[in-house]
Amino acid sequence: MNKPNKNKWTKKHLLSIEELSAEEIQIILDYAERFKEVLARPIPKVPALRGKTIVNLFSEPSTRTRSSFELAEKRLSADSLSLAASSSSFKKGESLVDTAKNIEAMRVDMIVIRHSSAGAARLVSEHVNGSVINAGDGMHEHPTQALLDIFTIKEKLGKINGLNVSIIGDIAHSRVARSNIWALKKMGANVTICGPKTLIPRQIGEMGITVTYDLASALKNADVINVLRIQLERQERGLFPSIREYIKHFGITKEVLEKHAKKNVLIMHPGPINRGIELSQDAADGEYSVILDQVTNGVAVRMAVLFLLNSIKLKSGENRIKTTAKTV
């Protein structure tokens, strides 16, 4: 039996990895391990959040993250409901704060939010009394994705400290990259990023990471390669000349891996994959691909986050979103 983590969780919201300490990340990883065991039980469900109500507010399309949160909530016996942008009042022009306050009026304990604007989760957290979880805000952060990524790395390689992790692709527009860089740096990994110059923010080297535009050198010593999705709409804006050009220089294929990477390098991808573009068929389904493990672990990691946010001791009644929130 692993020693339980005695460090205390004190955060009410999960808004970014940037504001977490290494200890806090470790607490989440330790709890996620326990919840992974729960998911392997004959009845993979525990009553820990019975009676709690959680709303998933997704103003951007999502399959993995949303279903993962929904499953995590069900596995913890919470009551949850999901609102998608296309079918909600977002479409009618209701502001985010108004939507959140209307939801809080229904006596909700937690809000999981994905939004196309950076800072959306923080904004909501300032106007409601319950806990808020950022499920992706614009190009800012996607904390639970980074947590499940490092959980998967630790599960497969036994540690994070000292590992070489290369993140390949569109770094500039990627909240996954940003959250991953924070998480990996805090846990002691050496991070290299690689992609076309136009897709790498100029100041990013200041985060204490290695920047390269040459795929071979990014792959050379990597223990883990995290391949990001290329958003095809970026090409229309002229950020890279053509898809074919991108594949030629940055596409990860079995051939490229055999030529440049370590033999047993882990291949990760946050999904959804553009097969044959950033990642080839044979690399995505290859022996060292842990892409589906990432998805499995996502549920356990999100259970850990929901459990921990719910467990903090609040002044009586404060952990329920009040119906009398102040107006803005």
Add this chain to the structure above:
Amino acid sequence: MKLKVKAKALDEAGIKRTLMRISHEILEKTQGKEDLAIVGIRTRGAYLAERIAKNIMEIDKKEVPVGALDITMYRDDLTEIAEQPVLHSTDIDFDITGKRIILVDDVLFTGRTVRCALDELIDFGRPASIRLAVLVDRGHRELPIRPDFVGKNIPTAKGESVEVKIKETDDREEVLVLE
């Protein structure tokens, strides 16, 4: 408020003898049937379960599967306890369906912990039966739960506390009543 020691209810030898007697009683009640399994409630109940299994191995040369339950995720008072719960692992690596389970804990008090353990255990399968073995029964039940095997009955006042110390977790062996 700091509690002070009122009495020592069991010492190291006493704990050893008591667990040995419980082990004999378990074997007597189950008549040496093959389908016995022992599950302890974390933290101390899990270690006591291992000791009972070891005793049974000594007495009957029979290996009994042992498991450990962490009931944190089944508690009904998560919002009431001041300290953040420490999550341990639940380890039951055998199929409990059809087994005669002996559930082991150190102290039986209100019965709420046992209720959680029953809920959790039943989510793992459908045992033939579940019996309860405790080192100490200190009374004050709040639920209709009773032990089948008791090491020692210690009548206590509600404000008192019973502390079980065992080597695996505390570097000493004793049962104390505090007031």
